[in-house]
Amino acid sequence: MTAPIDLTKLPDYLRGQRWFAGKAWPIKSVSTVDHVNVDLPGDRSFTLAVVEVVYELGSPERYLLPVLPSEEGVKDAFEDAEVLRALFQLIREKRELPSASGKLVGEWLDTPEGLIALPSPLPVRRLQVEQSNTSVVVGEQLILKVIRKLEAGINPEYEVGRFLATKTSFRATPTLLGALQSEGPAGATLAVVHRFIPDVTDGWRYTLDCFRQGPRLSDAFLKDLRVLGERLGQLHHALASSTDDPAFAPEPLLAEDVQRWSASIVGEMGVTLSQAARHSPELENRREDLIGHARQLAHVPPSGQKIRIHGDLHLGQVLRSGGDWLLFDFEGEPGRSFAQRREKYSALRDVAGMLRSFDYAEATVRLEGQPEGDRLQPARQAFLEGYRATTAGAAFLPQSEASFTAMLGAFELEKMLYEVRYELQNRPDWVRIPVQALMRMEVRK
Numbered sequence: 254m255t256a257p258i259d260l261t262k263l264p265d266y267l268r269g270q271r272w273f274a275g276k277a278w279p280i281k282s283v284s285t286v287d288h289v290n291v292d293l294p295g296d297r298s299f300t301l302a303v304v305e306v307v308y309e310l311g312s313p314e315r316y317l318l319p320v321l322p323s324e325e326g327v328k329d330a331f332e333d334a335e336v337l338r339a340l341f342q343l344i345r346e347k348r349e350l351p352s353a354s355g356k357l358v359g360e361w362l363d364t365p366e367g368l369i370a371l372p373s374p375l376p377v378r379r380l381q382v383e384q385s386n387t388s389v390v391v392g393e394q395l396i397l398k399v400i401r402k403l404e405a406g407i408n409p410e411y412e413v414g415r416f417l418a419t420k421t422s423f424r425a426t427p428t429l430l431g432a433l434q435s436e437g438p439a440g441a442t443l444a445v446v447h448r449f450i451p452d453v454t455d456g457w458r459y460t461l462d463c464f465r466q467g468p469r470l471s472d473a474f475l476k477d478l479r480v481l482g483e484r485l486g487q488l489h490h491a492l493a494s495s496t497d498d499p500a501f502a503p504e505p506l507l508a509e510d511v512q513r514w515s516a517s518i519v520g521e522m523g524v525t526l527s528q529a530a531r532h533s534p535e536l537e538n539r540r541e542d543l544i545g546h547a548r549q550l551a552h553v554p555p556s557g558q559k560i561r562i563h564g565d566l567h568l569g570q571v572l573r574s575g576g577d578w579l580l581f582d583f584e585g586e587p588g589r590s591f592a593q594r595r596e597k598y599s600a601l602r603d604v605a606g607m608l609r610s611f612d613y614a615e616a617t618v619r620l621e622g623q624p625e626g627d628r629l630q631p632a633r634q635a636f637l638e639g640y641r642a643t644t645a646g647a648a649f650l651p652q653s654e655a656s657f658t659a660m661l662g663a664f665e666l667e668k669m670l671y672e673v674r675y676e677l678q679n680r681p682d683w684v685r686i687p688v689q690a691l692m693r694m695e696v697r698k
């Protein structure tokens with residue numbers, strides 16, 4: 254099978270796509286590592302190709318390219334509704350198609366939520382949001398997310414979604430229903446299907462609206478944040494369920510874990526401070542204090558468990574629907590490998606992620622001109638109250654108050670460092686938010 258793609262046109266095509274991460278780097282070559290032709294009604298077909306981009310410097314990357322034959326050489330097949338339907342049907346009908354170097358496998362979960370009656374003809378529409386992938390709403394009931402930048406190995410969004418849907422009763426999330434996998438040398442998760450939640454607002458926009466209402470947060474919103482803490486506690490209980498699946502079975506948290514995490518934060522500090530040196534030289538004055546703070550983590554008496562966690566929890570990863578919260582997007586931090594994202598950690602890492610988001614919300618409304626107010630501490634407190642009420646005595650959390658506080662503080666520091674690197678790369682105007690947090694962070698010496 255030869256892929257009907259004009260490879261010479263690909264570098265320019267890729268540079269024009271929002272989801273293409275390598276816009277800043279010179280491309281050395283682009284090749285097709287796998288492809289499959291999928292039939293469409295009326296003697297038409299499209300090609301689903303996995304292409305590998307090799308840069309002059311740095312590691313190669315793989316992307317999923319759905320293409321239609323065209324005079325221009327490359328035409329995004331997702332502009333065609335028949336293509337979107339055909340892709341979804343591959344998953345819904347659990348079909349397998351041989352590809353040039355392996356196979357394409359559609360997977361549909363046999364769960365009660367999977368028994369969905371869909372209208373015919375099936376309406377499909379592209380979701381019009383800024384995102385790293387391409388999402389399509391199917392029959393106004395399902396959302397198909399096609400992953401653009403592929404990574405080899407088990408995709409944590411698929412893995413965690415499947416665990417929650419099939420092995421737990423946690424339903425404060427849009428349930429995973431199916432996936433499309435490519436097997437063989439180009440093995441990767443190509444797409445995931447979840448329940449579509451109509452009329453949602455994401456937690457970031459919802460929180461900004463509430464933070465904009467004045468110097469004090471309303472009781473109603475503080476109650477919402479308490480419930481958000483409860484939902485996170487329930488998620489952690491579900492992820493800590495006893496199971497014989499080694500990818501999810503909780504493990505005791507050992508002294509070597511806190512030592513490793515502490516050393517990793519110290520290492521990230523060095524990398525982050527050197528990357529930020531030109532942009533935020535003031536951080537250098539805090540180096541010793543922050544390193545001292547990160548080192549404290551190594552001396553926390555080990556207790557509790559390591560479990561699978563959300564891994565990149567922030568207000569943009571929760572949806573507000575019907576007066577409640579849904580937690581979603583279990584893919585972890587995009588800047589880390591799948592292997593790192595699948596590691597078990599302390600649940601407090603997710604708690605720290607959400608606390609950082611309240612700081613971002615406060616910084617954002619201050620930058621918009623809102624006067625100083627009493628928002629941040631009450632928001633943190635309400636969320637923590639909800640979380641702690643739901644997880645009191647849980648085996649996965651540290652047993653002492655001192656360990657809880659020390660670990661949470663260390664994970665907040667780790668997240669701030671990640672955010673500095675993330676913002677330098679993606680939104681340099683926002684670097685000041687985590688930098689200011691690092692500058693004022695209270696440290697334990």
Ligand SMILES: Nc1ncnc2c1ncn2[C@@H]1O[C@H](COP(=O)(O)OP(=O)(O)O)[C@@H](O)[C@H]1O
Pocket residue numbers: 380382383384385386387388396398427447448449450451453455569581582
């Ligand atoms: N199940 C869902 N129901 C409704 N809207 C959703 C659902 N999942 C995602 N969305 C919307 O799509 C946006 C992008 O989804 P996300 O999974 O974060 O994509 P990406 O990984 O490409 O950034 C979300 O911010 C949200 O607005």
Ligand SMILES: O=P(O)(O)O[C@H]1O[C@H](CO)[C@@H](O[C@H]2O[C@H](CO)[C@@H](O)[C@H](O)[C@H]2O)[C@H](O)[C@H]1O
Pocket residue numbers: 457565567568569585586587606609610611613614672675
């Ligand atoms: O949503 P992603 O998984 O792509 O997460 C990445 O992008 C986030 C920004 O969209 C980034 O989050 C940071 O900014 C948020 C406000 O835009 C804030 O609420 C978060 O607390 C802050 O970390 C996230 O870190 C990054 O991984």
